[in-house]
Structures are given as structure tokens and as C-alpha cells.
Amino acid sequence: MSDTSELSGEAREGLAERLALVRTSVAGAARSAGRDPAEITTIVVTKFQPLALVRALVGMGVHDVGENRAQEAAAKASELSGTPQADALRWHFIGQLQTNKAKQVRAFASAVHSVDRPALVAALARAGEAAEGVGETAPDLDCFIELALTDEPGRGGVAPGGMLDLAEQVLAAPGLRLRGVMAVAPLNEDARRAFARVREASERLRSLAEDATAISAGMSGDYVDAIAEGATHLRIGTAITGKRPERA
Numbered sequence: 001m002s003d004t005s006e007l008s009g010e011a012r013e014g015l016a017e018r019l020a021l022v023r024t025s026v027a028g029a030a031r032s033a034g035r036d037p038a039e040i041t042t043i044v045v046t047k048f049q050p051l052a053l054v055r056a057l058v059g060m061g062v063h064d065v066g067e068n069r070a071q072e073a074a075a076k077a078s079e080l081s082g083t084p085q086a087d088a089l090r091w092h093f094i095g096q097l098q099t100n101k102a103k104q105v106r107a108f109a110s111a112v113h114s115v116d117r118p119a120l121v122a123a124l125a126r127a128g129e130a131a132e133g134v135g136e137t138a139p140d141l142d143c144f145i146e147l148a149l150t151d152e153p154g155r156g157g158v159a160p161g162g163m164l165d166l167a168e169q170v171l172a173a174p175g176l177r178l179r180g181v182m183a184v185a186p187l188n189e190d191a192r193r194a195f196a197r198v199r200e201a202s203e204r205l206r207s208l209a210e211d212a213t214a215i216s217a218g219m220s221g222d223y224v225d226a227i228a229e230g231a232t233h234l235r236i237g238t239a240i241t242g243k244r245p246e247r248a
């Protein structure tokens, strides 16, 4: 059954307003940092949000959306597939990813921001080869290496010392394109300081792979700090979508 419901006029208006506000604020933060706003991609994080919201965003000129659960994202992407909206959209997978979901994610995602271990690199590469085996050509998958900025267990990300080894594995894997680094600011630290470490890590990565210039950092509460430290991909949810519905 296909979900063709639409947002109410009021919900749509609120969404358009918040989107416009964030766009203005991102551009302003970029200029304050001496950067060109055009080099920054805002990914709207639509996790837990209904498909109607994704559709409305596309109507407002959004091309990049982010999701953090494989099953939910795959369901949304397949509901949209075959529609004009689908052609305009890139899906970014931003959550922790189990290797047994790699194939499911590879089927719809243009980018995975949470590459944090060798087994996942291998699984994502294999998932692309499997698609080719059935006569399709899997497009290259953009990969961001997720950095752990704290020692807190269970938050995902590779320890800074393991970044370059992991990067080499991505570079060697068929069908994967190393774009750069990704990080989530820790809760107990000044975001700007944390993002400064991400920028340093990005510089180290570029000494290995000069094209891997992307920095995925910055959420609703800290994107201005991320922009100041060179973020090229922001992952912004609630500041644009409004409150998330309770997790199902």
C-alpha cells in the first residue's frame, strides 16, 4: 500500500519557514567564516518522520535527506521510487550500520556517513558486486569515515589512530568512493573544540587521499561551529523538520 498522504497546510508552512531560516543561517555562518555557502550541503535528517514530510521537502528544493535506520530508510526510498521526487533525491545513511544490512542500504543510499570498521567496508563493497552480478551496475557509493571523538563505548566511529588504515581499505575497495570524514560532537565537550579535531583529522586524511575533502559534521544545535571548522556536509534534523515523532 502506498503512502500518498500529504502534510497539512499548516505543517507545510512551518516546514518551509524553518527550512528558509536554516538556509539563511547556514549561508550567514559560511560568510562569517570566510567561506562560500555553495560549498556546503545541508542534508535534512528525516528519521522517524513520515514520507509526506520527505515529499514536501523535495517540493521545497531539498535534494539530500539523511536516515539512520536501514529498514525505515529502505521503506521510504522504495515508496518513493519511480516517482519524479525520487530522481531529485540523494539518501544519506548516517546511523550505525550492521554488516548484514549493508546490501539493503546499498540499494538506495548514495552515501554512507558511518563507515567505522573494516568489516563494514568489506560488506558494502560486496553488496555492490552482488548488484552487478544480477545485471545492474551499482553506482559508486560515497563513504565518509566516522571518527569517534570520545572513548564512550557504543557511540560508533573509529578511534583517530585507526582512521588511515580504514581509509586505505575504502580506497582499495571496488565501488566505494572515499569522500572524507564524519563526526558527531560529544555531549560533554565544547562542539567547536571537538570539530577542530575533526578538521585536523581531515587534513591527515587528505595527506593520504587528496580528493577526500568532505567533512560531515554539524547538527541542529551545533552547525554554526561545524561550519566554522570547515564542515562541507551538515546533518540537520529538528531545526528544519520540527520535533521528531516518538520512535516507533
Ligand SMILES: *Cc1c(COP(=O)(O)O)cnc(C)c1O
Residues within 6 Å of the ligand: 045, 047, 068, 094, 095, 184, 218, 219, 220, 221, 235, 236, 237, 238, 239
Ligand atoms: C539524528 C541525527 C542528526 C540530526 O540531529 P538533529 O539534532 O535533529 O539535527 C544528525 N546526525 C546523526 C548521526 C543523527 O543520528
